Amino acid sequence: MSINEVPQNWEPKILVFACNWCTYAGADLTGLGRLQYPPNIRILKVPCSGRVNPQFVVKAFQRGIDGVLVAGCHPGDCHYSTGNYFTRRRFLIMNRMMEYIGIEPQRMQNKWISAAEAPKFQQVITEVTEEIRALGPNRKLRDDQWKN
Amino acid sequence: MEKLTQEIRKTAKEILEKGQANVVIGWEKGSAWYISTPVFIDKAEDVERLVWDEYCVNNLAKYLLDYKTVEGKVAIFVKGCDARGVNRLIQDKQVDREKVLIVGLSCPGMKDEKKAKELGKNAEIPLVKKCQECRYPEPIIFDIFLGEKGKKEPAKGKDFSDIKAIEKMSSDEKYDFFSENYDRCLRCYACRNVCPACSCRECIFDQSKSGWLGKANNASNNMFFGITRALHVAGRCIECGECERVCPVNIPIMLLNKKIIQDIDTLFGDYDAGLDPEGKLPLGGFEYSDPEEFM
Numbered sequence: 001m002s003i004n005e006v007p008q009n010w011e012p013k014i015l016v017f018a019c020n021w022c023t024y025a026g027a028d029l030t031g032l033g034r035l036q037y038p039p040n041i042r043i044l045k046v047p048c049s050g051r052v053n054p055q056f057v058v059k060a061f062q063r064g065i066d067g068v069l070v071a072g073c074h075p076g077d078c079h080y081s082t083g084n085y086f087t088r089r090r091f092l093i094m095n096r097m098m099e100y101i102g103i104e105p106q107r108m109q110n111k112w113i114s115a116a117e118a119p120k121f122q123q124v125i126t127e128v129t130e131e132i133r134a135l136g137p138n139r140k141l142r143d144d145q146w147k148n
Numbered sequence: 149m150e151k152l153t154q155e156i157r158k159t160a161k162e163i164l165e166k167g168q169a170n171v172v173i174g175w176e177k178g179s180a181w182y183i184s185t186p187v188f189i190d191k192a193e194d195v196e197r198l199v200w201d202e203y204c205v206n207n208l209a210k211y212l213l214d215y216k217t218v219e220g221k222v223a224i225f226v227k228g229c230d231a232r233g234v235n236r237l238i239q240d241k242q243v244d245r246e247k248v249l250i251v252g253l254s255c256p257g258m259k260d261e262k263k264a265k266e267l268g269k270n271a272e273i274p275l276v277k278k279c280q281e282c283r284y285p286e287p288i289i290f291d292i293f294l295g296e297k298g299k300k301e302p303a304k305g306k307d308f309s310d311i312k313a314i315e316k317m318s319s320d321e322k323y324d325f326f327s328e329n330y331d332r333c334l335r336c337y338a339c340r341n342v343c344p345a346c347s348c349r350e351c352i353f354d355q356s357k358s359g360w361l362g363k364a365n366n367a368s369n370n371m372f373f374g375i376t377r378a379l380h381v382a383g384r385c386i387e388c389g390e391c392e393r394v395c396p397v398n399i400p401i402m403l404l405n406k407k408i409i410q411d412i413d414t415l416f417g418d419y420d421a422g423l424d425p426e427g428k429l430p431l432g433g434f435e436y437s438d439p440e441e442f443m
Binding site: 054055058059075088089090091094095096099100101102103104110112140141143146 | 314315319327364366367369371375376382404407411412416430431433439441442443
């Protein structure tokens with residue numbers, strides 16, 4: 001089987017960087033409220049979305065993740081006052097950079113999800129999963145996986 | 149240029165004899181007529197080695213870091229782009245302004261050494277790409293100024309046509325383009341070593357045990373290197389194009405840097421790195437009014 005064929009039982013692997021104070025609590029509330037969302041995500045808790053170094057994202061793609069979602073508090077709600085404003089500037093640049101080198105923009109997304117927005121968390125995860133499922137497995141930035 | 153060479157030698161001699169600086173950084177004639185290499189003069193009798201011609205393309209600013217811990221002042225000859233490099237280092241608190249004696253030179257634009265080698269001595273040799281697009285041919289920071297101003301007409305605006313051309317491609321075409329280029333990368337780190345924006349005491353790529361950058365030389369790791377470096381100099385790149393010039397395998401590194409410059413200009417307002425040594429960096433801060441795309 002060629003490596004470029006999509007395996008039959010393939011499921012997207014999505015990494016979610018969730019800020020400790022908003023998105024992680026929001027994900028918790030989604031569970032408490034028994035709201036169903038696709039099991040394709042791996043949540044990685046970070047103290048603040050400002051903690052997410054753009055290299056984390058590139059490294060995740062190198063190691064075989066199909067899509068990355070960086071989520072944090074809404075601007076103005078940051079537990080550390082201004083952390084997510086830095087995230088916003090950094091990822092406005094980073095997202096365009098990833099698109100520019102050929103990663104589909106759906107694979108690298110950012111969303112603000114507060115601790116009270118359980119339905120939004122459910123909706124965002126469902127949307128992101130479906131978008132990436134439509135794109136298929138990511139071979140870009142991975143070792144010897146592109147055009148082999 | 150002959151006249152300016154004499155002036156440069158005279159100035160360097162004065163600086164060294166009066167003890168205004170212990171060392172002068174300039175250019176000397178290299179091993180071929182189309183190469184002028186950096187030279188470090190510390191004795192007044194050696195000043196005859198200094199030259200100024202169409203091939204003094206090297207950005208000397210980075211060499212100031214070699215004298216960071218050395219006592220005494222350093223004199224440096226700068227073109228327009230070198231001056232921005234010196235500003236860049238001062239802004240990053242890498243170099244003390246008091247320790248540097250900057251001698252500004254009026255730059256007519258430098259010729260392309262690679263083309264010169266191909267075309268030969270008698271042909272009309274084009275300017276280097278960065279000089280064709282140069283918007284600051286006059287040094288913006290100097291203590292002494294030599295030559296006449298206005299030797300070169302500065303370019304009107306920034307030229308992003310090559311970036312726009314890539315943006316029009318499909319995702320796969322873009323990735324093909326960059327991965328084929330970065331497949332050639334030897335990871336010699338010459339681009340990092342020459343960059344006036346790269347001044348970390350310990351570079352991430354030297355921390356081999358951190359696990360960030362794998363040791364295997366393949367397109368994946370090379371692209372990790374390329375993307376990381378572009379993002380590390382984001383908002384600080386002075387467009388001197390030295391990374392591209394020193395690259396032994398001709399990777400178009402400036403395509404990544406210029407993309408970020410273009411995005412910073414459109415998202416956060418026009419910004420030119422290395423103009424104001426006291427200014428705030430675009431990615432070192434934020435505005436409450438930044439564009440909101442993550443709702």
